[in-house]
Amino acid sequence: MTVNELLNHGFNAVSLPEPEREITGVYIGDLLSWVMGRAKASDAWITIMSNENILAVAALADTACIITAEHVEISDSVKNTAELKGINILSFDGSAYDAAVKLHGLI
C-alpha cells in the first residue's frame, strides 16, 4: 500500500512530499544507528524520536515514511526540512506496537 493510503486508517499527515511511496515492510526503533543499519528500503519506520537527525536516517536508509508514535510532536523546522528533502512523516496517537499491529493488517 502507499503512504497516502495510511491517512484513512488513523495515521495523520505531518509531511507528505512523496505520498505515492509504496510501503513493503515495517521497522521499529529509536537508536538511529541501529535503525540505519537494519531498516530496509521502503519500510515504514516507527519511532518516538523527533529531532532533525531522523530525516537523514530516513533519507539514507531509504524508508518509505517515518511514523512518530505516542503523540510525539514534530517541530515546524523538522517538518519544513522534511518537505524540502522529500521525506514523508506521519504521526500516530497510539503506541509503536499499536501502529505496527495496524500496519500488519494493511500491508
Next chain:
Amino acid sequence: MSEALKFHFTVDGEDFTSAGKASVQVKKNLRQLGLPPEIIRRVSIAMYEGEINMVIHAGGGEADVAVTEDCVEIFLHDSGPGIKDIDRAMQEGYSTASDSIRSLGFGAGMGLPNMKRYTDYMDIKSTVGKGTDITMKVML
C-alpha cells in the same frame, strides 16, 4: 584506466542537527552516476556513521569520496582526540558518547561496527591527541 571521480566535503563540527549533509549529497551524486541502489545505500550509511562520529567526537573533519572503476572509496580525516582502544571501539554497544548525544538517538555504540559491516574494506589509523583517519571501500 579512467580517472576517479572525486567529491570533497567539510563536516561542520558545530552543527549537530545538520550532520548527514555530506552523506545525503554523496547519495545523490552516486544516484546520478547510476550505481546500484544497494551499493549507494552501503556507501551512504557508512559515510553517515563516520560523519556523525566526527561531529560527536572530533569537532568535525574532512570527507573525501572517490569513485573508481572497481570501488567507491571513502576517506575520513579529523584532528580530534583520537581513539584510545580501537578494538573496543569496534565492539557493538561500546560508546564514549555523552548522555545528551544519547538522548538524540546516537551513542548506541553502533557507528564503527556499522561502518565495517557496510563496507568491504575498512582501515582505522588513530593517534591519541592528534586525530583519526579512516579509509573504507565498497567494491562495485
